[in-house]
Amino acid sequence: MSTIDATPLSPTPRTTLGRSRERGLTDRAALHAILREALVAHLGVDVGDHPVVLPVAIAVDLDGPDADGTLYVHGSVAARWLTRSERRTVCVTATLLDGLVVARSGFHHSMNYRSAVVVGEARIVEDPQEKAHALDLTVDHVVPGRSATLRPPTRKEVAATAVLAIPLREASVKVRAGDPVDDDTDVEAGAWAGVVPLSTVASSPVSAADSHDEVPADVVSRAAQLGA
Template sequence: MSTPAPAAPRSPTPLSPTPRTTVTRGRSRAVEDRAAMHALLQDALVAHLGVDVGDHPLVLPVAFAVDLDGPDRDGTLYVHGSVAARWLTRSEGATVCVTVTEVDGLVTARSAFHHSMNYRSVVVVGPARIVTDPAEKARALYLTVDHMVPGRAATLRPSTRKEVAATAVLAVPLHEASMKVRAEGPVDDEADVEAGTWGGHVPVVRRLGEAVSDPLTDAPVPADVLRRVAAGRASLGCGS
C-alpha cells in the first residue's frame, strides 16, 4: 500500500481576514502581508489588551510574546499576569482585543487638521484562553523573557512551582488581525502649501542605553544583555 503524501502546509492567512478586522478608515494604509506584522511584533515591547471585566471595559499595557508556530491558527500571542487578576480571569473564553503600536514620527503639517503621526499599528481580535498545558505555559513564559532580551531565559534558574502557580498565561490567536502603517510627510491642502508655512516630520526612535548593573551584584554584564544593547543601538545606526 502506498504511503499518502503529506498534506501541504497551510499558507498564512492575509491580514484583515474577517469583517471585524477589515480596515475601513484609511484603507490605503492597510497592510496585507503578515510578515510585516511579525516584524512589528518582534520589534515592539508593549501591547495593550482590552477586555470587558463586567461593569466596565478595561485596557491594560502588558508584556507579550509571540509563537508563530503556536497551537492557534496563524500563530499565538501570549500575555501573562497574576492568577488573581480580574482582567485575566474575565478574559477566559471571551473575545478580547490586543493592540501594538510603535510611533515612528511626528507629522507637523501646515494646518491643525492635517497634523498626524507616522506609526505601525496592529490590532488582534479573538477568543482568549487560559493556557493550562504545562509545556505550553513554560514555553510562553520563556518566550516572554526572550522577547525582551533574546537568549535570557536559558541563563536563568528554573521557575519554582510556586511562581508558575501564581502566574496565568493568556493565549490569543493571531488569525484575526489587521495592520496599518503611515510613513510619510504631511498631506496638506494645496492652498496651505502655497502659503509658505513650514511642514515636515520629526522622526521618533527608541533608544537603548548602556546596561546598569544592580548594586547587589559583582557579576559583569552578561553576553545576552550586551547583545541586546548592541542590537538596539545598531538598529539606530549608533556607534559603539
C-alpha cells in the same frame, strides 16, 4: 520569507479597516514584524461592569497551537482582567511610533506609525509545557536568549502566574509613513512642514546595586540592538 509569513491576512468584519484603507497591509510578515519589535502591547477586555485596557508584555509563537500562530500575554492568577478574559473576545494592539508629522494646519497633523490589532477568543493555558514555553518566550522577547541563562521558575512562581493565549488568525495592520499631506493653499502660503523622527533607543546597561558590573553577553547584545 517563511511560509507562515507569506500567508496573507484575511480581515474579518471586525478587523477590516473603515478609514484610511490605503494604509492597511495584508501580509502576515508585516504583522509578525510589528509584534517582534513591540516591547509593550495593550489588551482590552470587558471585565463585566466596565472595559479595561492594560499594558502587557507579549510573546509570539508562530508555530503555536492556535490558528495562524499564538500570541501570549501573562499576569497574576488573581488579576481580574486576566481571569475575566478566559473564553471572551479580547483585543490586543501593538503600536510602534516612528515620527511626529507636523503639518501646516492642525487638521493635517498626524503621526507616522506601524500598528497591529489582534482580535480573538482568549484561553488560559493549562498545559504545563505550553505554559513554560510561553513564559520563556516572554523573557526572550525582552532579551533574546535570556531564558536559557536563568534558573527554572519555582512551582510557587508558576502557580502565581497565568498565561493567556490569543489566536493570530484575526488581525489587521495599518501603517503611516512619509510627509504631511497638506492642502495646496497651505503649501503655497509658505509655512514649514515636516516630520520629527522617533525611535526606541537603549542606553548602556546599568548593573543593580547588589550585582557585579560584568554585564552578560545577552544583555549587551540586546542593548546594542536597540542602539545603546
